[in-house]
Amino acid sequence: MKIEALFLLFLGVFFGVVGLVYWFWSYEDAGGMMLLGTSLLGFVPGSYYMFWHRRMGKRLEDRDDASIAEGAGVINSFPGSSIWPFVLGMGAFLSVLALVFGMWLIFLGVPLILGAAAGVTAESRRGGHV
């Protein structure tokens, strides 16, 4: 995870330096703030990854000499299929249309969003799907 961490930390350093140069050269608020935010976007996850790299050491995918056989076993849990992303997407669709065509649509959109949130949570807990 070291390369990943360094990659993000480089991002933080680069935008930190560029942001400082930009701010002291222009005193322009919007750009300075966005560059600072971008710098944090690199530093925060980069530091997190570096922390875990130091605790975990090299993973199989970080080692040049790792074999596929060493990684045998469970990788992760993946859903087979699920209707809830579709339901959630439709809920979001109707909700944004409500802002354009009338708030009555929100009564269709929000229940779909809440239903999808509940459905996906239940699905994750019991491991099943529709």
Added chain:
Amino acid sequence: MTDVIAPPSVATEETATELTLPPQVPGHGIDEGHSGGHEDHGPSGILKWLTSTDHKVIGLSYMITSLVMFYLAGIMALLIRLQLSSPHSSLLTFGQFNQLFTMHGSLMLYLFAGPFAFGGLANFIVPLQIGAPDMAFPRLNALSYWLYLTGSITMMMGFLVAGGAASFGWVAYTPLASSTSSPGAGGDLWIMALALTGFSAIFTGVNLVGTIFYLRAPGMTMFRMPVFTWNMLVTGILILIAFPVLTSALIMLFCDRHFSTHIYTAVGCHLVSGAPYSGCGSPLLWQNLFWFFGHPEVYILALPFFGIVTEVLPVFSRKPVFGYKGMVFATMAIAALSTGVWAHHMFTTGAVLLPFFSLLSLLIAVPTGIKFFNWIGTMWHGQLQFSTAMLFSIGFLFAFLMGGVTGIMLAAPPLDFAVHDTYFVVAHFHQVLFGTAVMGGFAGLYYWYPKMFGRMLRENLGKWHFWLLFIGFWVTFMPQYIVGLLGMPRRVASYPSNLGWQSYNIVSTVGAFMIGVSFFILLVNFVVSWRNPIPAGDNPWDAHTLEWFTTSPPPHHNYTHLPPIRSERPTWDYNHPNDLTVPHGKTARLKKEKVPVG
């Protein structure tokens, strides 16, 4: 949720599956891994497309939807070109013309080029290239697609409402995009469509980064990843930098239009202790926020296609990519610099730091030059095979070079002042974006189509497609440079007939129709491929990277077996044990060892 300790090909889909990593292929020779792909995996038919969380199905959904958007935007472009082929054409009203150029740009940039690359190709290819069974967050991935689809529908709904679709340009500058200047539901639908697709892109960015960081196969180190995957990682980071800014800026624009917030208007200004603009909004704030998204967006659209070309050129040159690490670091440099150059789109406002933005813009030429050097180095002394994918990649090099050179010109403020908002700029960004997204994108489509569908596209039709497109591309856009230098402004539906602009516009229109015909040939190619399929086999190009190791199309969860991964070309190494890839940085030392002593 049960632990199933078995290869994915035998795991049940009735419950969420605990995936296991497939075993390594035992030695070279018999390919035991090429047998999966035909099991029953959940719903079929329309329900499969509605409920699938498989990255391949979602990737194909993205590609099909984005290609529909591409064709719609192309038809709009042809109508625009027809209108401009005569000075005072009555084909379109001024209002219709404004709607068409706004929607053409919006569809091409927001709904085709980006989603085709990071939603379609990356979704399908990246997990395969790193030996992963799926994206890291499959349900989030599915949600991304549904937000993208509904965002696309929302934008197109603009044509159905009173007042028509948005007509303030794809950049929606304020105060033109305010409710006073652009009233009606069309503008609101445009804003909401981009909010939906903005969230879709952010979720996809999270998924790409998470997948690449956490789901690589053992031995697939960062510097063994294919360059396409590297570019998609950098694109994912750029998405996470740029899209939240756009989405929040759009919400503020909506508030300005409906809740009188005046974030982007100077209404309500008052003098406070000598600060004349204290306490009021600013139209320039929109430009700053928009272009802080907009310029990285150019590279969000370009980097994936750089990656595609970097996959295609080595395969059809029968060589490894030249300067692998140089390519990776150049990608990072381009991405980093592109985030610091947003205000070069605002030179003529007189309110930006010209030397800062000019310098950073010019610096982008350095890593881009490294990429060109390496692409040419990859082909140099290679055994070139001019397949359709290779032709599109070479076409990309020419097109993007021209767009890049004129980009360097525009990075110089004095030149930018002279040609700003003329057709010179239109020609420049079409050469950049058409050169990358279309040339590079269709290189990728022809290259990976056999992997996606297990059948070939016809090469002869593909070459007709390429040559008509390539010639049409130059015929369309080169006259626009000239007419721009002559002073023709962009976004006009009519122009004076005595300025000598019409002949250039006629040539440009002819070129646009050549491009249109070329894409009709692509449709014919799809139909022929489906009616009379030619089986592709697993690796029809004798390609290098991991995705070509599995079946065409790949099985559910991608692999039943994986080869050893000892370089960025594991499939090549597996198929050519006597021509193993030399590890990075070892070339010189190995050659030295081969020199006989004494």
